Amino acid sequence: MAEVVHMIDSEVFLAFSTYATIVVLKMMLMSFMTSYFRMTKKAFSNPEDTNLSAKASEDRKKLVRVDPDVERVRRCHLNDLENIVPFVVIGLLYALTGPDLSTALLHFRVFVGSRFVHTVAYVMAVPQPTRALAFAVGLFTTFSMAYRVLTTSLFL
Amino acid sequence: MAEVVHMIDSEVFLAFSTYATIVVLKMMLMSFMTSYFRMTKKAFSNPEDTNLSAKASEDRKKLVRVDPDVERVRRCHLNDLENIVPFVVIGLLYALTGPDLSTALLHFRVFVGSRFVHTVAYVMAVPQPTRALAFAVGLFTTFSMAYRVLTTSLFL
Amino acid sequence: MAEVVHMIDSEVFLAFSTYATIVVLKMMLMSFMTSYFRMTKKAFSNPEDTNLSAKASEDRKKLVRVDPDVERVRRCHLNDLENIVPFVVIGLLYALTGPDLSTALLHFRVFVGSRFVHTVAYVMAVPQPTRALAFAVGLFTTFSMAYRVLTTSLFL
Numbered sequence: 001m002a003e004v005v006h007m008i009d010s011e012v013f014l015a016f017s018t019y020a021t022i023v024v025l026k027m028m029l030m031s032f033m034t035s036y037f038r039m040t041k042k043a044f045s046n047p048e049d050t051n052l053s054a055k056a057s058e059d060r061k062k063l064v065r066v067d068p069d070v071e072r073v074r075r076c077h078l079n080d081l082e083n084i085v086p087f088v089v090i091g092l093l094y095a096l097t098g099p100d101l102s103t104a105l106l107h108f109r110v111f112v113g114s115r116f117v118h119t120v121a122y123v124m125a126v127p128q129p130t131r132a133l134a135f136a137v138g139l140f141t142t143f144s145m146a147y148r149v150l151t152t153s154l155f156l
Numbered sequence: 157m158a159e160v161v162h163m164i165d166s167e168v169f170l171a172f173s174t175y176a177t178i179v180v181l182k183m184m185l186m187s188f189m190t191s192y193f194r195m196t197k198k199a200f201s202n203p204e205d206t207n208l209s210a211k212a213s214e215d216r217k218k219l220v221r222v223d224p225d226v227e228r229v230r231r232c233h234l235n236d237l238e239n240i241v242p243f244v245v246i247g248l249l250y251a252l253t254g255p256d257l258s259t260a261l262l263h264f265r266v267f268v269g270s271r272f273v274h275t276v277a278y279v280m281a282v283p284q285p286t287r288a289l290a291f292a293v294g295l296f297t298t299f300s301m302a303y304r305v306l307t308t309s310l311f312l
Numbered sequence: 313m314a315e316v317v318h319m320i321d322s323e324v325f326l327a328f329s330t331y332a333t334i335v336v337l338k339m340m341l342m343s344f345m346t347s348y349f350r351m352t353k354k355a356f357s358n359p360e361d362t363n364l365s366a367k368a369s370e371d372r373k374k375l376v377r378v379d380p381d382v383e384r385v386r387r388c389h390l391n392d393l394e395n396i397v398p399f400v401v402i403g404l405l406y407a408l409t410g411p412d413l414s415t416a417l418l419h420f421r422v423f424v425g426s427r428f429v430h431t432v433a434y435v436m437a438v439p440q441p442t443r444a445l446a447f448a449v450g451l452f453t454t455f456s457m458a459y460r461v462l463t464t465s466l467f468l
C-alpha cells in the first residue's frame with residue numbers, strides 16, 4: 001500500500017473522477033425528469049406544489065395524486081441511488097488499489113454504460129430482459145471491483 | 157494533478173470535511189424526525205413496531221397505516237439522499253482539483269444552507285416556490301463543482 | 313493535518329476500506345433479495361417485468377401489485393441507504409483524521425455488525441426492540457466518528 005499516495009495522482013484516479021462525475025450527473029437528471037412528468041401529468045405529492053398548475057383550490061386538491069409515469073421515473077431514480085452509491089464507494093477504494101489503467105477504464109466504462117442503458121430501458125418501458133441485463137452488468141462490474149479491493153487490502 | 161496529494165492536506169479539504177459532515181448529520185436527523193412522527197401520529201409501517209404504542213392486538217393492527225405527515229418527512233429524507241449524495245461525491249472530487257479556498261467555501265456554504273432551507277420548507281409545508289428554489293440552488297451548486305471537476309481533470 | 317497524507321496509507325485506512333466494502337456489498341444483496349421475493353411472491357412494479365412469471369396477458373396484469381414481504385425488503389434496503397451512506401462518508405473523513413487503530417476498528421466493527429443484525433431483524437420481523445436497538449447502535453457509532461471529524465478538523 002506504500003504506493004497508494006501516488007495512486008491519487010494517477011490516471012486511474014482521474015478516470016474514476018471523470019466517470020463518477022458523469023454517472024452522478026446522470027442520476028441528478030432524474031430529479032428534472034420527475035419534475036417534468038409531475039408538471040405535464042399534473043400529479044404532485046404535496047398540496048403546496050399544486051399552485052404551479054391550477055388556481056382554483058378545488059382543482060388543486062385533485063392534483064395530489066399518484067401517476068404511473070411519475071412513479072416509474074421515481075423507481076428508476078431510487079434504483080440509481082441503490083446502484084450508483086455502491087459504484088462510487090467501491091470504485092474510489094478500487095482506484096486506490098492501483099489497478100491497470102486499461103482494466104480500470106473497462107470497469108468504469110461498462111458500469112456507466114450499463115446505467116445509461118438501464119435508464120433508457122426503464123423510462124421507455126423497453127421489454128425485458130433489457131433492463132434486467134443492464135442492472136446485472138452494473139452489479140457484477142461493482143462486484144469485480146469489490147473483489148480486487150478485498151483481495152489486495154483486506155484488514156479485518 | 158501533481159499537486160493533488162497536497163490538496164488532501166489543504167484548508168479546502170478541511171472545509172469540505174466540515175461541511176460534508178454537517179450536511180450528512182442533518183440528513184441523519186430526518187431518521188429521528190420520522191420516528192418522532194410515527195410515534196406521535198401512531199402510524200407504523202411494520203406490525204412488530206406497534207407494540208411501542210398499543211397493547212391490545214386489535215388496536216395494534218390499526219396502527220400499521222400511512223400518515224400524510226410521516227410521508228412528508230420521508231419524502232424530505234429521500235430528497236436529501238438524492239441531493240446530498242451527489243454533493244458529497246462531486247464535492248470530494250472538486251476539493252481535490254485545488255480550487256480557491258474562497259470559491260470552495262462559497263460552494264459548500266451555499267449548498268449546505270440551501271438544504272437547511274429546503275428541509276424547513278418541506279417539513280413545515282411553506283408555500284412554493286421556497287422549497288423549489290432551495291432545491292434548485294443546491295442542484296446548481298453541485299453542477300458548478302461538477303463543471304470544474306470535468307474541465308480540470310477529464311480523462312475518458 | 314500534515315499527517316493526513318500518511319493516513320491514506322495507514323492500517324486505519326485499510327480497515328475502513330475493508331469494512332466499507334463489506335457493508336456496501338451487504339446493501340447490494342438487498343437488490344437480490346427484492347428480486348427473489350418479487351419472483352416467488354409474483355408481485356412486480358412494472359408491467360414489462362411480469363412476462364418472467366406469466367404468459368397470458370390477463371394474468372400478467374394481476375401481477376403488477378404490492379406485496380407486504382416485498383415492501384418489507386424494500387424498506388430494509390432504503391434504511392440501509394439512509395444509514396450506510398452516512399457511515400461511508402463520515403467514516404472516510406474519520407479515517408483521515410488519524411484515529412488509534414483499535415478505536416477505529418471498534419467503530420467499524422460495531423457499525424457493520426449492527427447493520428447485519430438490523431437486516432436479519434427487519435427481514436425476519438423479529439420482535440422489537442431488536443431492530444430499533446441495532447439501528448440506534450449504528451447511528452451513534454456514526455455520530456461518534458462525526459464528533460471526532462468536527463473536533464479535529466473544523467474549518468467553517
